[in-house]
Each structure stands twice: as structure tokens, then as C-alpha cells.
Amino acid sequence: MDLGLAGKVALVAGGSSGLGLAAATELAREGAHVAIGARDPERLAAAERRLKEVATGRLRTSSVDLTDRAATARWVDDVAADFGALHIVLVSGGGPPVGEASTFGPADYQAALDTVLLPAVGLALAALPHLRAAGWGRLLFVTSEAAAVPHPKLALSGVARAGIVRFAQSLAAETGRQGITVNVLAPGPTRTEMVERAAARLAGGGQDGDQDGDRDGGHDGGDVEAQLRAMGAHSAVGRLGTVEEFAAVAAFLASERASFVTGGVHLLDGGASVSGLEHAYLAAGRRDTFR
Numbered sequence: 001m002d003l004g005l006a007g008k009v010a011l012v013a014g015g016s017s018g019l020g021l022a023a024a025t026e027l028a029r030e031g032a033h034v035a036i037g038a039r040d041p042e043r044l045a046a047a048e049r050r051l052k053e054v055a056t057g058r059l060r061t062s063s064v065d066l067t068d069r070a071a072t073a074r075w076v077d078d079v080a081a082d083f084g085a086l087h088i089v090l091v092s093g094g095g096p097p098v099g100e101a102s103t104f105g106p107a108d109y110q111a112a113l114d115t116v117l118l119p120a121v122g123l124a125l126a127a128l129p130h131l132r133a134a135g136w137g138r139l140l141f142v143t144s145e146a147a148a149v150p151h152p153k154l155a156l157s158g159v160a161r162a163g164i165v166r167f168a169q170s171l172a173a174e175t176g177r178q179g180i181t182v183n184v185l186a187p188g189p190t191r192t193e194m195v196e197r198a199a200a201r202l203a204g205g206g207q208d209g210d211q212d213g214d215r216d217g218g219h220d221g222g223d224v225e226a227q228l229r230a231m232g233a234h235s236a237v238g239r240l241g242t243v244e245e246f247a248a249v250a251a252f253l254a255s256e257r258a259s260f261v262t263g264g265v266h267l268l269d270g271g272a273s274v275s276g277l278e279h280a281y282l283a284a285g286r287r288d289t290f291r
Contacts, residue, residue, distance in 0.1 A: 010254065013091045016036060018092070023246070037062045072126055089131070089139050116164070139171065140254060183264050184265045184266065188269025188270060189231055190241040236270060
């Protein structure tokens with residue numbers, strides 16, 4: 001299927017790992033020029049090497065902190081100037097701590113807005129003039145299942161993600177006649193490196209601060225695989241999602257073929273929201289663990 005992405009310019013925030021990198025990889029494979037931004041230079045370098053394996057268009061990597069609004073705006077403008085246009089913007093990133101609503105104070109809720117909601121809003125507003133100038137645009141916000149389904153232990157995530165949803169839907173109504181679509185992706189637990197580290201902690205080994213990217217946190221692979229199976233057992237399909245499955249949906253929503261799809265919240269949880277089972281993965285750490 002030709003998605004019509006060849007030659008389009010895509011900017012992916014949080015594109016050095018996890019779901020952001022998966023989406024950037026799929027866009028590059030489809031022939032888009034891809035610029036990724038993230039904070040960690042080493043992860044950016046590793047991501048660039050991976051993208052080069054599949055890319056047919058140009059690539060660009062930038063170290064940027066999305067909580068710095070001025071730096072974010074400069075990054076967007078620089079990418080658009082370098083590539084000559086901007087067509088696709090995908091915002092990904094980590095999530096706030098896990099916990100029930102009353103376990104957090106006002107400062108925690110403020111931090112969730114400052115680190116999750118406002119950076120996404122700032123990036124979208126910085127990119128919007130370039131999308132309008134191109135006369136064709138796709139804005140994609142990667143959130144979590146908390147954007148679509150309430151969960152008592154995802155209180156901070158739910159508050160911040162709900163803000164993104166309402167912003168995205170308002171923006172979709174505003175820009176639809178300008179050739180710009182706006183959509184929210186709400187993935188459930190997906191097998192990323194972070195989830196694998198969470199499985200290692202559940203298996204009894206890794207620590208919350210483990211950032212080495214090892215697939216099993218130094219533990220026996222069988223134990224970790226058993227934990228991964230348990231983490232996905234609550235979904236209707238009985239397993240975790242894959243980053244490739246997520247990336248396929250992201251690429252479609254970024255494509256010409258999805259021109260009539262806008263203002264939607266697209267839940268990618270393997271039917272977990274209809275299974276009614278406990279989310280075992282939430283015991284593994286203090287942040288959204290599907291990144």
C-alpha cells in the first residue's frame with residue numbers, strides 16, 4: 001500500500017527510543033525525510049544508526065528539551081528551514097508517576113502538566129504555521145491508554161493526557177479545512193525496552209533507575225519472558241503490543257490515505273479496556289511503562 005509519504009517532512013519529538021523511534025523508523029521506511037529530537041545525545045546517535053538502515057530520504061537528529069519552549073520553537077523552525085517544509089509532527093515522550101489521585105499533591109499535578117501537556121501544546125503551536133504554509137499537515141500526539149480509559153492508578157497521566165485530547169480535538173476542528181488532521185494515539189502496554197526493564201524488575205532483578213537498555217536487566221531470559229507474558233495477559237488478545245503494530249497505525253494516520261480521519265483518540269490496547277482485568281504491569285514501576 002502506497003501511503004503517499006515519500007518526500008514528506010516528518011518531525012518526531014521523543015524519537016530516540018520506544019514508540020517515537022518506532023514511528024520514526026516506519027516513516028523513514030515509507031520514504032519520508034525524518035528529523036528526530038530528544039535529550040540524550042547517545043540515544044540520538046544510536047537511533048540515527050537504526051534509521052539509516054531503512055531510510056531513503058534525509059535524516060536529521062537534534063538534542064532538544066521540549067520543556068524549553070524557546071528551544072523547541074527554534075528546533076521546529078530549523079527543521080522546516082533545512083528541509084524546505086514541514087508536513088508531519090509526532091509528539092512522543094515519557095509519562096508521569098503512577099499512583100492514585102489522592103497520593104499526589106498539587107505540585108505533582110503541576111509537574112505533570114509542565115512535563116506532559118504543555119510541551120506537547122508548545123510543539124504543536126510552533127509547528128502549526130509551517131503546516132499551514134505547506135497546505136497539508138498531520139499532527140499526532142502519542143499519549144497512553146489513560147487518554148481514553150480511566151484507571152485509578154494513572155491519575156496524573158489521565159489528567160495530563162485528557163488535556164492533550166481536548167487540545168487536539170479543538171485544533172482538529174480549527175484546521176480541518178486547511179488540509180491538516182490532528183489525532184491522538186492512546187497505546188496500552190507495548191513491548192518497548194522500558195517495558196522489558198519493568199519486566200526485569202518484576203522478575204526480581206533490575207532497579208527503577210536502570211537506564212542501560214538491556215533487554216532483560218541481567219536476569220534469566222525465561223523469567224523476563226514469563227513476566228512479559230503476564231503483563232500482556234489482561235488484554236483481549238492475550239499479549240503485549242509490538243512497536244511495529246503501533247508504528248503501522250501511526251504511519252497510516254500520517255498518510256494521505258487518512259485524510260478523512262481527524263479529531264480521534266485511537267486506543268491501541270489489544271482490547272484490554274474491554275477485558276476488565278487488572279493491569280499487572282503497573283506494579284513494575286512509577287511511570288507509564290509502555291514507552
